[in-house]
Structure formats: C-alpha cells, structure tokens
Amino acid sequence: MKYARLTKEQFEEMHQEFINFLATQSITADEWEQIKKDKPEAAEEELDIFSDLIWEGVLNKVEYLEHFSPNQIFLFHITTATIELIAVKIENEAIDITTREGYQWLQTNLMDDTVTIYTSTRAISDDRNKDIFALIKQGANITQGDLYGYFKNIVEG
Numbered sequence: 765m766k767y768a769r770l771t772k773e774q775f776e777e778m779h780q781e782f783i784n785f786l787a788t789q790s791i792t793a794d795e796w797e798q799i800k801k802d803k804p805e806a807a808e809e810e811l812d813i814f815s816d817l818i819w820e821g822v823l824n825k826v827e828y829l830e831h832f833s834p835n836q837i838f839l840f841h842i843t844t845a846t847i848e849l850i851a852v853k854i855e856n857e858a859i860d861i862t863t864r865e866g867y868q869w870l871q872t873n874l875m876d877d878t879v880t881i882y883t884s885t886r887a888i889s890d891d892r893n894k895d896i897f898a899l900i901k902q903g904a905n906i907t908q909g910d911l912y913g914y915f916k917n918i919v920e921g
Contacts, residue, residue: 765812767819767897778818785814823893828909831902834860839912840904842896849884850915874918883919
C-alpha cells in the first residue's frame with residue numbers, strides 16, 4: 765500500500781465507485797461477499813488497491829495545502845516541478861492562531877514585529893504525490909489556495 769487505507773466512512777461515501785472497481789475485475793457482489801468470508805487477506809488487498817487508486821486521483825489534482833499550528837501557518841503551492849512555501853510565524857506565545865481570536869489578531873497585526881513571513885521553494889521529488897501525501901499525513905489540508913494567494917500578494921507587494 766502506497767498511501768493509507770480509506771476510512772469506513774470514506775468507503776461508505778465511495779460505495780458505488782468501489783462496486784465499479786470490483787466490476788472492472790469481474791467480481792460480483794456475491795463473489796465479493798465470498799472473498800471477504802473465505803479469503804480475508806485478498807479482500808484486504810482489494811481495499812488497499814482501491815484506496816491507493818482513490819488517493820492517486822485526489823493527489824493528482826492537489827495544487828494547494830495549508831497547515832495551521834498554534835503559532836505558525838504553512839501555505840504550500842504545488843506545481844509540477846516545485847513546492848513553494850509561504851510560512852507565517854508568530855513569536856508571541858499568548859497568540860494561538862488556531863483559535864478565532866488568535867486568527868483575528870493575526871489579520872489585524874500582520875506587520876507586528878512578532879510576525880515573520882518567509883518563503884521557500886524546493887524541487888518536487890520523482891514522486892510528486894508521495895511528497896503531497898507526506899504533508900497531508902503531517903496535518904496539511906487540501907485547499908483552493910485563497911490564503912496562499914493573499915500572502916503571496918503581501919510577500920511580493
């Protein structure tokens with residue numbers, strides 16, 4: 765397994781897609797029930813293969829990620845060749861930007877001496893999706909890139 769198995773909830777959401785996946789392998793509903801009962805390891809393997817296929821489809825489309833911690837924001841823009849990072853760090857322990865109040869403080873105090881914004885760019889490895897998945901496993905969320913765009917304008921402005 766290259767990524768991670770989908771959760772029970774995710775499998776339920778993708779029920780029809782999973783049926784189609786089994787159908788591409790000429791596995792009927794009855795045969796699937798039999799496989800689960802008689803060959804649980806084979807059933808597990810099918811779940812893993814399906815999970816990886818879904819992850820590949822999702823990861824292929826990712827362009828932006830965000831990761832928030834109490835005193836930092838990491839905003840990523842993933843291109844075909846690079847991962848561009850805009851990071852915002854708050855040097856004030858009293859501020860927690862994962863809270864509404866802390867985030868509002870950041871919005872009104874972006875130019876405060878305790879706020880540092882820095883950028884970085886690194887090359888994508890040979891496995892772009894694995895790089896993206898590693899960031900997701902560390903807590904990053906897939907986004908549309910609005911916040912990245914906002915901060916990019918500030919950095920370039």
